[in-house]
Amino acid sequence: MAEILGHRQSELNRIVGERIDGMTGRIGSTLQAQAEATHVNLKHLQERLAVIDAAQANIQTLARDMAGLQAILSNKQTRGAFGQGRMEAIIADGMPIGAYSFQATLSNGNRPDCLIAMPNGAPGLVVDAKFPLEGWNAYRQAPDAERRHAAAQAFRRDMDVHIRAIAEKYLIPGETQETAFLFVPSESIFADLHESFEAVIQRAQKLRIMIVSPSLLMLSVQLMQALLKDQRMREQAHLIQAEVAALMQDLGRLDDRVLKLQSHFAQSQKDVEAILTSTSKISRRGERIAGLELSAPGGEAANDGDNRAGQRFAESVTGKLRLRVVDEE
Incomplete structure (x- = not known):
């Protein structure tokens, strides 16, 4: 019995040892695979964190720029300079030199932001860039419905006063066009105006004041550029006709x-x-x-x-x- 028990004990120890060795090998391989997968995941995580850091830096830069833009637009003078600068950039890029003038003096002493010369000796077109942006910001930033309603009424009054001032100062018969442009320096503001303040748009149209966004101003500038080009072509056509007439006279004398x-x-x-x-x-x-x-x-x-x-x-x-x-x- 002692011999049998000793033999079985040794056999059991061998089996248990083999199983422990097998489990140890599997656990080691599993741990190694997990370590490699963890290393790869950490590498990808580091790359994504780097991308997130770059995006965060861009967001911070954009936030600083937005803060600077808000600081600019919060001041009336700097806001007017911002709208004036954007309007001048659009017109200077689209119109030839000599076809426009900034801060030109009219016969009544007023000085519009821009006066565009029209072809064929027609009166000039006035462009104004003084949009009441502080009233618009108060309307957009109102915390409740009551203050939003009051801000909307104040903005309507500011727009009415500014539109009447443009019509009275800049619409001079025989010197300027019967229509003037009121430049809005943002496409979103232009869209919200047409959506929420339709009455203001209609009153401006009755007074022959067209509210234009940057894209509409650019389109108008391109149209006026095409008119100027057509005028130059017509002038060249007259010169060609005069030369052809002189040539025909020479041909008659030769005959x-x-x-x-x-x-x-x-x-x-x-x-x-x-x-x-x-x-x-x-x-x-x-x-x-x-x-x-x-x-x-x-x-x-x-x-x-x-x-x-x-x-x-x-x-x-x-x-x-x-x-x-x-x-x-």
């Missing part, structure tokens, strides 16, 4: 001179034909003289001399006429 030259050639041809007729008559007379038989001594020699003299005279006259015709040609 008259060619006709005169043709008449001269025709007259020369007639003169040559008449001379040839005369020379042929002279030749025939010389032949008849040469055919006469004179009985006086020396008559034959005299007749031969006369014939030769007549022929030489006819040949000389004919040669001179031919040289004259060649020279004229």
